Every structure is written in structure tokens, then in C-alpha cells.
Amino acid sequence: DVYVLVDGDDTYEAAAAPRLVARLLDDGLDMVVGARRDQEKAAYRPGHRLGNVLLTRCAGMLFGNSFEDMLSGYRVFSRRYARSFAAHARGFEIETELAESEARFSALADGLPMPVWVLDDLGHVRFVNNAFGSFFGLDGDHCFGPRWWEGLLHPEDLKVFEYALAEALSNERDLHLSARLRRHDGQWRWLEMNAAPRFSADGRFIGLAGNSPDITERREIEMAREELLGAERAARNAAEGMARVKDEFLATLSHELRTPLTTILGWSELLLQRMEADHPMRRGVEVIASSAMAQKRLMSDMLDLSSMLLGKVQLEVEVLDLAEQVREAVRLQELVAQGKAQALVVDVPQAPCPVLGDATRLQQVLWNLLANAIKFTPVEGRVEVVLRQEDGHYVMDVCDNGDGIAPEFLAHLFSRFSQADGTTTRRHGGLGLGLAIVQQLAELHGGSVSAQSAGAGQGATFSVRLPVYRVESAGRPRRMVQRVAAGEQVVTAHALAGTRILAVEDQPDVLAYLRRVLEEQGATVVAAASAAEALELLDLRGHATPGMAG
Incomplete structure (x- = not known):
């Protein structure tokens, strides 16, 4: 039914419930109609048409768009109650629509297999669906306290949830986290708690609406996969560490073995240079030199490959x-x-x-x-x-x-x-x-x-x-x-005559060999067993040494 109140030039309309109209009329109409109310019942009975207006009954009284005998009283009523009537009518209509919307939401939420919940802006529970109650073993009359989550969440996840909830409420934003909650049978289950902010028609934050699907199986698979990945990563790191240690060992071993081989090879070549072709020991020295060269080549291969794998080779x-x-x-x-x-x-x-x-x-x-x-x-x-x-x-x-x-x-x-x-x-x-x-x-x-x-x-x-x-x-x-080419190079005797050379080597045998070879080429050799000793032997006055003063 459409009820119309006319107040001067303004018209107020609302599809309001009859009881609201009846309450307004019962409160105000008696003041202006008084005893004449009964007289109008016959003339303005329900179903009686006045022009284009069909009268209707509202809680036992008649109301239309004109009362010839009550005109002045009606205008007093409309000026006093017209705006209030329209506001109440609009509010009642909104409440009705809201109730219907909540009923639809409740029916929809109860049809979902996962827990669904609604919180207000303070975090208090305003609604839970049937799946929520079934999951946690709560009846329909359960009363949730202000800190309703304390009996449900795992102690280790409690602080995380409280922090996330406080952040979502204070910042009016989404809530997303995974936590363990106790099911009705006492078993801890992983739930994914997802919630979105709720706002009123005027943009005011009114809380959160969320759902919590059970992700225990998925979580267990993820945790098992993480454990496998962690184990694989640890095994790989251990293997890489062992490989690195092995490569470093090979590099050190090759260097330590190559140093004495260099001495053996060097001195054997010097001996061969001084032996006649028919010398009885020449064949033995040749075998020594050949074996030392083969061994040195193997050591060089090990050292080179280790250096390459460690990234220490520069071209x-x-x-x-x-x-x-x-x-x-x-x-x-x-x-x-x-x-x-x-x-x-x-x-x-x-x-x-x-x-x-x-x-x-x-x-x-x-x-x-x-x-x-x-x-x-x-x-x-x-x-x-x-x-x-x-x-x-x-x-x-x-x-x-x-x-x-x-x-x-x-x-x-x-x-x-x-x-x-x-x-x-x-x-x-x-x-x-x-x-x-x-x-x-x-x-x-x-x-x-x-x-x-x-x-x-x-x-x-x-x-x-x-x-x-x-x-x-x-x-x-x-x-x-x-x-x-090596075969085309010509080496002259005493090619280093007049040259002063500082030879630095920490291996005495190698140093002695170097000194002998250089001196045979006419060089004057000063030997040092370390860099510090070499610096003491150098006259640095007037010379610029890279990285050092003097």
C-alpha cells in the first residue's frame, strides 16, 4: 500500500508497513480528531474511493488524502509528523531489506562446507555458519566472548593470530594467515583464515567477513616437501663442500708434489747436458727425466682442473x-x-x-x-x-x-x-x-x-x-x-752476461737449481728465501715499488 501525507507543497511517500502508519496515527491523530473519529468510519470506510484515492484500514482507523470535516486538524498532524513519518518509513524499509539480506547470507553461508564467520569492528563474533559449529563442536546457542579465539587456537599460533587480527581491524584491510585450531575431537587442524573488510553504505568500517577451509592435508604435503627440499639442499651443500675440500686438497697436493718434481726434472736435464752420449749413466738419467716429466704433467693436470673448478684460472x-x-x-x-x-x-x-x-x-x-x-x-x-x-x-x-x-x-x-x-x-x-x-x-x-x-x-x-x-x-x-716455435729458438751462450737477478723461492732445492741455471748463462744471482728477505736485499732508494713507499 502507498500512504501519502501532504504538507504544503511537499509530498512524502513510503511503502511502509501498516503497523508503522497505525502507530504514528494513533499517537497524533487523536489530538486533532477527537470524538469525530467514529463519525468518519462510516463515510470513509475501507474500500471507499474518494476520487482517485482508495482508502485502507490501518490498525482500526481510516486515512486518505482528504477529510472535509477534519481539514484543519489534518494539516496540524502533517506539519508535526510528516517528516518523522517519512524518515521512520525509510528506516523501516532499510531494516526490512537488511533482515532479508542477512537471511539470504545466512542461508548461503550455512550451505558452505567450510567454517564461515563475521566479526564486528572490535573483533567480536556476530555470525558463524553451521559448518563452524560442527567443526568446533559448538551448538547454535553458544555465546562467544571478547577473546573467543583463545580456546580454539594452538598456543604457538595465538600471538601470530592476535597480531594479524589487530592489524586487519586497525588498518581496515584483509586478513590472511594459516594457523592450527582444535577440532571438536581434540585434533589440531591447519586452517587457512581469510577475511575481507566490511563497510556500511556510508563507507564506515563495520568488521570482517571470512572463511577458514581445512588445509591440513595440503599443509602436510607442503611440510613434507619442504623437509625433502631441506634434506636435498643440505645433502647438496655437504656434497659441494666435500667437492670443494677435495678440489682444494688436490690443488695443494699437486703443488706440493710438483715442487720436488721440478727439482728432479731440472737437475736431471742439467746432468744430461753435461753427459756424453755414451756415458754409462746417461740412460738412467734420461729415464729419471722422462718419468719426472710424465709425473709433472699429471700433477699439472690435477692442479689445472682444480683451479678451473674453483674459478681461479685467469686467461x-x-x-x-x-x-x-x-x-x-x-x-x-x-x-x-x-x-x-x-x-x-x-x-x-x-x-x-x-x-x-x-x-x-x-x-x-x-x-x-x-x-x-x-x-x-x-x-x-x-x-x-x-x-x-x-x-x-x-x-x-x-x-x-x-x-x-x-x-x-x-x-x-x-x-x-x-x-x-x-x-x-x-x-x-x-x-x-x-x-x-x-x-x-x-x-x-x-x-x-x-x-x-x-x-x-x-x-x-x-x-x-x-x-x-x-x-x-x-x-x-x-x-x-x-x-x-720452440724448435726455431736460438739460445746463445752466456745470454745473461752482465745481468743482476734477484731470485726468490721458498724451496731451497728449487732455489739452488734456479741459481745454478742462471749463473751458467752469465747472470749474477742474489738468492732470497722469502719476500721479506728479498726486500732487505733490494736497494729501494730512488725506486718506486708498486704498493709500497720508497
Whole structure:
């Protein structure tokens, strides 16, 4: 029903409940109508139409848009109560809609399988759904206290929840956390507590509305996964630590072993220089020198690989002619190949092949590949070295018709200490470090190394790829280094005559050897066993020493 009050030029309308109209009219109409109220019942009975207005009954009285006999009284009533009537009508309508909305929300929340809860702006419980009561074993008449969570939350999670709740309420923001709560059977369960802020129509914060799904199974899976990850991480760290300790040990061991080998090799070479070809001890000294050289090479491989794995290798980069580097490596291996009657075929461009690299380290790469090919190729076999350009890279292929590589071993070929089997190790010797060093050095030069083989007994091909050096358009070109082959170098007698040299070495045997070699070349040698002793021997007056005054 639509009830209309007219107050001057203003009209107030509201779809209000009859009892509200009746209350307003009962409070005010008696003052203006008095005893004449009964007289109007007949003339203005329910259902009677006055013009376009249909009268209706409100709590036993009649009300319309005009009363001829009560006109003055009605105007008094409308001026006094019209605005209050409209406000109450609007408020009652809002309350009705709110009650209906709450009923719909309650029905919806009760249909959800997870606990749902509503808090006011102070954190007090205003609503929980049936699932909440079932989960915690609470009946519908349960009264929640101001600190309702204390009996539900795990003691270890209590402070975290209280802090998160206080932050959400004070800052009027979302609440998100996971906590353990006691289920009705006494079991602690992980619940994910998610809540969003609630605001009234005028924007006023009125609390939080949230839900708490049970995530115990998911949490247990996550915790188990975290434990596995933690165990895996600890195992990996332990393995890496052990590997680091091992590499440091190998580096130290190699250095300590290489020092006496240097002395053995040095003195044996000096002895050979002074022995006649038919000296009865010459063969023995040659064996000593050869064995010392082989042992030194093994120690060098161990030291080099350990340094590479620890990131301690620094390249002295310059522009090199890769073709010349290949020719030099072949020259160093020619005698070995001739000793096995092998055909060593070389196909290298005559034009320079510029690359950026460390000459010593590149020679190490080339020497290892050639030495391996010759070692694993039988007598009267064939080793071929080809250098070509392909897709911005120089590719050096070392091919042989030797032992070959089994397909299942190719994947492990460049691993440390890796050889095909124990038989190969015993037959050919070595530690299986050469190819691992080749791979590390090739990668340090921005290149790569690969291997191919048709199988055991079918030979193998090793390929090293290095990027072609090209001068940057805006950069200054580097000068290509030209080196004289070791066999072409001429050493004159007493080449160091008139030269004063300060030799510093903490190993007395090595120092004695260095002093002897230098003095034989005509140098005047001052020996020092430490840096401090060397500084005492130097006359620093008038000299600028880097990092020091004087």
C-alpha cells in the first residue's frame, strides 16, 4: 500500500508497513480528531474511493488524502509528523531489506562446507555458519566472548593470530594467515583464515567477513616437501663442500708434489747436458727425466682442473693465429707419432685464423687432443688434424682410426677421472683428466668441444669450436701475436752476461737449481728465501715499488 501525507507543497511517500502508519496515527491523530473519529468510519470506510484515492484500514482507523470535516486538524498532524513519518518509513524499509539480506547470507553461508564467520569492528563474533559449529563442536546457542579465539587456537599460533587480527581491524584491510585450531575431537587442524573488510553504505568500517577451509592435508604435503627440499639442499651443500675440500686438497697436493718434481726434472736435464752420449749413466738419467716429466704433467693436470673448478684460472687473452697454434702443437707431437709409425696428416689454412685466447691454455687444449689421438691409435695408424671455418667459428677436428668410443660412454667422456674401463687405464695409463681440462678451457675461451665415434674400434673425432675474432667497428684492433716455435729458438751462450737477478723461492732445492741455471748463462744471482728477505736485499732508494713507499 502507498500512504501519502501532504504538507504544503511537499509530498512524502513510503511503502511502509501498516503497523508503522497505525502507530504514528494513533499517537497524533487523536489530538486533532477527537470524538469525530467514529463519525468518519462510516463515510470513509475501507474500500471507499474518494476520487482517485482508495482508502485502507490501518490498525482500526481510516486515512486518505482528504477529510472535509477534519481539514484543519489534518494539516496540524502533517506539519508535526510528516517528516518523522517519512524518515521512520525509510528506516523501516532499510531494516526490512537488511533482515532479508542477512537471511539470504545466512542461508548461503550455512550451505558452505567450510567454517564461515563475521566479526564486528572490535573483533567480536556476530555470525558463524553451521559448518563452524560442527567443526568446533559448538551448538547454535553458544555465546562467544571478547577473546573467543583463545580456546580454539594452538598456543604457538595465538600471538601470530592476535597480531594479524589487530592489524586487519586497525588498518581496515584483509586478513590472511594459516594457523592450527582444535577440532571438536581434540585434533589440531591447519586452517587457512581469510577475511575481507566490511563497510556500511556510508563507507564506515563495520568488521570482517571470512572463511577458514581445512588445509591440513595440503599443509602436510607442503611440510613434507619442504623437509625433502631441506634434506636435498643440505645433502647438496655437504656434497659441494666435500667437492670443494677435495678440489682444494688436490690443488695443494699437486703443488706440493710438483715442487720436488721440478727439482728432479731440472737437475736431471742439467746432468744430461753435461753427459756424453755414451756415458754409462746417461740412460738412467734420461729415464729419471722422462718419468719426472710424465709425473709433472699429471700433477699439472690435477692442479689445472682444480683451479678451473674453483674459478681461479685467469686467461691472458690476446689475438692469436689459431692456424699457427695448431701447427706448433703438431710439431710437438710429431716425434711421438713417428715412434708409433703413425701417419700424422695436417690440413690447416695458410691464411691467419685470428682468435682471442691464452696461448699457453690453447696449446694445452690442442696438445691434449693430439696426445689422446696418438695414444689411442695403434701402430701404423692414422691421425688427421683439420682446421676449417664454419658459422662464425673456427673448428679444429682431430680424427683417428684408433680404439673408438662405445656409445654408452660418450655421455661421460668429458667427466673427471673418466676412462672407458679399467683395462684402458692400465693399458694406456693416465688419470682421465685430459678431456675434462679440454672442455673447461674451451668453455673459458667462449667455445666448446664435442666427440663423435661409430663405436669401439671405429676411431673417434674430437672437434673444438672457437669464435672468430673480428675487430669491432668502433674499437681499436689488437695486434696479432707472432711466436717463434720452440724448435726455431736460438739460445746463445752466456745470454745473461752482465745481468743482476734477484731470485726468490721458498724451496731451497728449487732455489739452488734456479741459481745454478742462471749463473751458467752469465747472470749474477742474489738468492732470497722469502719476500721479506728479498726486500732487505733490494736497494729501494730512488725506486718506486708498486704498493709500497720508497
